[in-house]
Amino acid sequence: MINLKNTSIWLDSINQKELKPLEHNIEVDVLVIGGGITGMSCCYHLMNSNKRVVLVEANRIGQGITSRTTGKLTYLQDGIYRKIKNSSGTLNAKLYYESQKEAISIVKNIIDENKINCDLSLNDSYLFTNDKNKISNIEEELELLKSFNETPLKTEKLDIEIPTLATIKCSDTYVFHPLKYLESLKKILLKNDVELYENTRILSIDKFKDSYLCKTSNLLIKAKEVVLALHYPYFLDPFFMPLKVYLEKSYIGASKVENTHSFNAISLDRPVKSIRYQDDSKNKYQIFLYGSRNIGTNLNDKEHFEKLKLLPFNYEYLWSNIDIITSDYLPYIGKINHNLYLATGYNTWGMTNGSLAGKIISDLILNKNNRYTKLFNPLRGIKIKKIPLILGSSMKPYTNELLFPKKSWYKENLRFAKKDGKSIAIYTDSKGKEHIVYTKCPHLKCGLVFNEVEKTWDCPCHGSRFNIDGICIEGPSNYDISYKNDQEEII
Numbered sequence: 155m156i157n158l159k160n161t162s163i164w165l166d167s168i169n170q171k172e173l174k175p176l177e178h179n180i181e182v183d184v185l186v187i188g189g190g191i192t193g194m195s196c197c198y199h200l201m202n203s204n205k206r207v208v209l210v211e212a213n214r215i216g217q218g219i220t221s222r223t224t225g226k227l228t229y230l231q232d233g234i235y236r237k238i239k240n241s242s243g244t245l246n247a248k249l250y251y252e253s254q255k256e257a258i259s260i261v262k263n264i265i266d267e268n269k270i271n272c273d274l275s276l277n278d279s280y281l282f283t284n285d286k287n288k289i290s291n292i293e294e295e296l297e298l299l300k301s302f303n304e305t306p307l308k309t310e311k312l313d314i315e316i317p318t319l320a321t322i323k324c325s326d327t328y329v330f331h332p333l334k335y336l337e338s339l340k341k342i343l344l345k346n347d348v349e350l351y352e353n354t355r356i357l358s359i360d361k362f363k364d365s366y367l368c369k370t371s372n373l374l375i376k377a378k379e380v381v382l383a384l385h386y387p388y389f390l391d392p393f394f395m396p397l398k399v400y401l402e403k404s405y406i407g408a409s410k411v412e413n414t415h416s417f418n419a420i421s422l423d424r425p426v427k428s429i430r431y432q433d434d435s436k437n438k439y440q441i442f443l444y445g446s447r448n449i450g451t452n453l454n455d456k457e458h459f460e461k462l463k464l465l466p467f468n469y470e471y472l473w474s475n476i477d478i479i480t481s482d483y484l485p486y487i488g489k490i491n492h493n494l495y496l497a498t499g500y501n502t503w504g505m506t507n508g509s510l511a512g513k514i515i516s517d518l519i520l521n522k523n524n525r526y527t528k529l530f531n532p533l534r535g536i537k538i539k540k541i542p543l544i545l546g547s548s549m550k551p552y553t554n555e556l557l558f559p560k561k562s563w564y565k566e567n568l569r570f571a572k573k574d575g576k577s578i579a580i581y582t583d584s585k586g587k588e589h590i591v592y593t594k595c596p597h598l599k600c601g602l603v604f605n606e607v608e609k610t611w612d613c614p615c616h617g618s619r620f621n622i623d624g625i626c627i628e629g630p631s632n633y634d635i636s637y638k639n640d641q642e643e644i645i
C-alpha cells in the first residue's frame with residue numbers, strides 16, 4: 155500500500171543541511187532577504203563582486219514557494235504571450251519571450267559550469283486545449299511564437315492519453331529538481347564567501363541616511379543595498395501589493411510510474427492541467443497539477459484535492475502551492491527606492507523569472523545594463539480593468555469570514571473559542587494532541603481557513619500559510635499565530 159504524504163516530492167527527496175542563524179549585528183554591502191530561487195540566484199550573480207553579500211532566510215533555504223513548484227524551465231507558458239499582447243502590446247510579449255529564453259540559458263549555464271546534479275532533463279513543452287472555444291487562443295499563441303522567430307509545431311495530440319483538440323509543441327525546454335539545484339547553489343555561494351543565515355527573519359526595514367537598518371527580533375543588519383526576494387513582501391506598505399496583485403492556489407499530485415516521457419505540458423482549459431515527469435535514476439514519477447483557484451474563492455481545499463484524487467493515479471505525494479498574479483502578467487523586478495530592489499509577481503513562472511530576477515537585480519547593483527529593466531519595472535502602473543478582480547479577491551474572504559466564521563466542512567476535531575477577545579481554534583490530531591492557534595492572519599487580520607489535507611492554516615486574502623502549530627511558513631505574514639496559553643472558554 156502506498157503511504158500518502160502531504161508534502162512536495164522535492165522536500166521529501168532531499169537532505170538539506172541546516173545553516174546557523176545570524177548571531178550578531180552586522181554591516182554589509184548587499185542584504186538579500188529570502189532564500190528561494192530568486193534570492194539564491196541573486197547571490198550567485200553577486201558572488202565574487204568584491205561586495206559583502208549576505209542572505210537571510212526566515213525559515214530554511216528553498217522551503218518557501220520554490221519547494222512546491224512543478225519545476226519546469228520553459229518559455230511555453232499558459233498562453234502568456236497572448237495575455238501580455240492584450241495587456242501591453244506585441245513588443246512587450248516578444249521581449250518577455252526573449253527574457254524567458256535567456257532565463258533558461260542562465261540556469262543551464264550555471265548547471266553546466268558547476269556540474270550541478272539536479273535531475274535536469276531536456277524536454278519538449280506542450281500547450282494544449284480540449285475546449286473548442288480555446289482553439290483560436292492556441293492558434294493565436296502559435297502565430298505569436300512564429301512572429302518571434304520560434305518554430306513551434308502544431309499537433310493534435312500529446313504523447314499520452316489526455317484528450318486534446320489542439321496543441322503547440324516547442325523544444326529546448328527543461329525540467330529539474332528545484333531543491334537539488336538550490337542545495338548546489340548553497341554550497342557554491344558558501345565557498346565563494348557569500349554568507350547565508352537560516353531561521354533569521356527580518357521584521358522591519360528603515361531607511362537610515364544612505365543605508366537601510368534591517369531588524370530581526372534581536373539583531374540589526376545595516377545594509378547599503380537591500381533585495382526583497384521574499385515572494386510576497388510584507389514591508390512595502392507604500393507599494394500597495396494587495397491592490398496590485400491577486401493569488402492563485404493549485405493542487406498537485408505525484409505518483410510512481412514505470413516509464414517517464416521527455417515532455418511537459420500545460421492546458422489553457424479550466425480546470426488547468428499540467429504534467430511533467432521526474433526521474434532521479436532511482437524512482438520515476440509523474441507529477442500532475444489539476445485545478446487552480448483564486449485564493450479568495452472555493453475555500454475548501456479538501457474538495458480540490460478530492461477532484462485531483464478522482465484521476466486514475468496512485469499518488470504518493472499531494473500538495474498545494476500559491477503564486478502571485480499581476481494585472482499585466484509581467485513580473486515586478488527592479489528598483490523600488492534608493493538601493494532597494496524587489497522581485498516578485500511571477501504569474502506561476504518563477505523558475506525562469508526568479509532566475510532572471512537574480513541577474514537583473516545583480517546587474518542593477520553592479521551598475522550594468524540589463525535590457526529587461528523597463529519591461530519588469532516594479533513602479534509601472536496597474537491595469538485598471540483588473541482592479542475589481544484584485545479587490546474582490548482580497549475583500550470577499552473578509553466578508554465571508556464575518557458571515558461564516560466556521561466553515562460547513564469543518565469536523566468535530568476542530569473547535570473554536572474566544573480568549574481575551576481574540577478568536578482561537580483548537581485542532582485535535584489523531585493522537586489526541588491539541589494544537590491551538592489564533593485564527594486571524596497577523597498581516598491584515600483576514601480570517602484563516604484550515605486546510606485539512608496539508609494541516610495548515612491558510613489566509614484566503616493574501617496567501618500567508620501557517621503550520622498546524624501556528625508557525626508562519628509563508629508570507630506576507632511575518633509573524634506566527636501560535637497560542638501558548640491553553641485556558642479557553644469554549645463557545
Ligand SMILES: Cc1cc2nc3c(=O)[nH]c(=O)nc-3n(C[C@H](O)[C@H](O)[C@H](O)COP(=O)(O)OP(=O)(O)OC[C@H]3O[C@@H](n4cnc5c(N)ncnc54)[C@H](O)[C@@H]3O)c2cc1C
Pocket residue numbers: 187188189190191192193210211212213214215216217218219220221222223224225226227228354355356357383384385388402403404405406443474475476477497498500501502503504505506507508627628629632
Ligand atoms: C502550483 C505551482 C506550480 C509552479 N510551477 C512552476 C514551474 O513549473 N515553473 C516555473 O517557472 N514556475 C513555477 N511556479 C512558480 C514558482 O514556483 C515561484 O514563482 C517561485 O518558486 C517563487 O520563488 P521566490 O524565490 O520568489 O519565492 P520563495 O521560494 O517563496 O522564496 C522566498 C523566501 O523568502 C523567505 N522570507 C519571507 N519573508 C521573510 C523575512 N521577513 N525575512 C527573511 N526571509 C523571508 C521565505 O521564507 C521564502 O523562503 C509554480 C507555482 C505554483 C503555485
